[in-house]
Amino acid sequence: MTNLNEKVCERFRAVMATQKLSVAEYAKKSHQSYDMASRRLNGKVDLTLGDLETMCDLTGYQPIEYLNESFVLKSKLTEAQEVA
Secondary structure (H helix, E strand, O other), X not given: OOHHHHHHHHHHHHHHHHHOOOHHHHHHHOXXXXXXXXXXXXXXXXXXXXXXXXXXXXXXXXXXXXXXXXXXXXXXOOHHHHHO
């Protein structure tokens, strides 16, 4: 696994914990089995651009936020904040 993949996996897991997003929810939204989603999130299988896109859709982050050198963990945006 690449260093970038490890970094993004860690960030995905941190955001999922903060937003109470389960692996099962992620698996369903990304059209993967629970096992495959878990393996990707734990870094046993490299992430894809599709994984990045799905996680962004679910969490409200932009792809670059997961890829930047620095990362800011934020709480999930409310619908009012997303619309503004």
